[in-house]
Amino acid sequence: MSSHAEDRYYVPHGSQWPVIGSIGLFFLMVGVSTWFNGSDAGYWVMLFGAAIVIFMLTGWFSNVIAESQGGLYNTQVDKSFRMGMFWFIFSEVMFFSAFFGALFYARNMSVPWLGGDSNNFFTNMLLWSGFENTWPTNGPADMGGEYEKMGPFGLPLLNTAILLTSSVTITIAHHALLHNQRKILNVFLAATFLLGYFFVVMQAEEYIHAYQEMNLTMASGIYGATFYMLTGFHGMHVTIGAIMLTVMWVRTMKGHFTPKSHFGFEAVAWYWHFVDVVWLGLYVFVYWM
Template identity: 60%
Template sequence: MANAHADTHHDKNVYYVPHGSRWPVFASVALFVTMIGFATWLNEVSWGKTVFFVGLAGLLAILFKWFGDVIRESLSGFYNKQVDTSFRMGMVWFIFSEVMFFAAFFGALFYARQFALPWLNGEGDGMATHALLWPDFAGGWPSNGPSDIGGNYQTVPAWGLPLLNTLILLTSGVTVTIAHHALKEGKRGILLLFLGLTVLLGCLFLFFQAEEYVHAYKELNLTLGSGIYGSTFFMLTGFHGAHVTLGTLMLAIIWLRCLKGHFSKDDHFAFEAVAWYWHFVDVVWLGLFLFVYVL
């Protein structure tokens, strides 16, 4: 997306196209290594954890350099209105892909609750399925499967840390919106204050989610191996936590850029893109709170 050795001069009437960028290839390799490490770590392979963190460190270093190139190109005035439109379209499609990503996991949750478990219980048209696959199965949602496999567990109460985290994320959506309006009005002090509060709220959310995970594993016996409930719970909340982590990092970077005087009232798409992403993360959490914790 960007070339570290971009020309120092560019005609703004011409759509800027960087050439010879190596970052997409490097990022793809780092992502591949990271996911190989993550998959092997989940399967308790001895070297999986090390490979995961090596790949993650490489990916962060690559993104640092890549984004630095993009920032330098933007500050050099290479991007005209047409390039800005392309960035906006790209961000819209990226968020759409994230919507479909979470839709797959929500779909797995709904399928298990509304179809798979009733069939295994012999409800409706599932008598034959019940008799053929698991005649001894009797249970509802949340299901832990056979006790000798996943073990008995307790669910996380919705009105404890999950409710607190919901309030934290909703508040962060308000603070980032206030920061955006401050930027458009040229009020840099208010911008830095409320954007900084948004970063702190993101960190606070992650802290409480880590506390929740420790509580679930140590005291509730709720793990990834706790049947279909445990797997869908940790996949949905875990991937959302990863998105909050990414969003918090992006907000922190935008805060540093604002501190250095980047962005103007009319030219600040990087801020808008991160704000869009953060609001998306908030909306996903509301769905998680309702369908995972409450219902």
């Protein structure tokens, strides 16, 4: 094969990791679904599946890092990685769009219908007579009892400041990498993942406060369900992003990445900015409105 063809085409070698990952995801899916449906064994099946997935991710990314550091990847591979990350983030955009869509549908369509707006007064009369079109709501049927709405100040405002600050620190770290300023890169990258972990701790504190003092639970009707669905999945993404940033920091401490070759770092930076943008949407539509 000519050198020109080698620059254009890349055929990856065989790997056992996709099969291992599929097995782990199968056990994880079965475990979660059976655990949520009351099976105690499902909890252990879920943990087993999660352990396999973690093993797969650790092994697969270790191989990719070793191959990258060994100079096995050319510009075509770098381009394919970038395209893959772009489509992955796009899929994440669609993931959260579905949940924001559910919130919009509940607030602006379902609740007004059940409350008997001008075009659907029979729905109110026949199904839930007396139900009022208000948001937030734990009804119809007053599910979960009385509760308090989570306001935009306090911990939510602090978490917003944390994530906005982390967006600045990761940008500074990126520019430091482009200019080969390794000390600045290491310091601000560490600051970014520490802020990420701090966000997760503060969100856990927020959940404890909501459950124990506000009676705001996942059983608090459609408001409680959408609140925890959106903030919970976002918190999971922050946790994953902070772990990835930690891995990138370990790699930078080992001298990995150069100003011209640093896709691993850049991909995680893209992901982190995406997480920040999603939180801003959450803060406006869940906490303020």
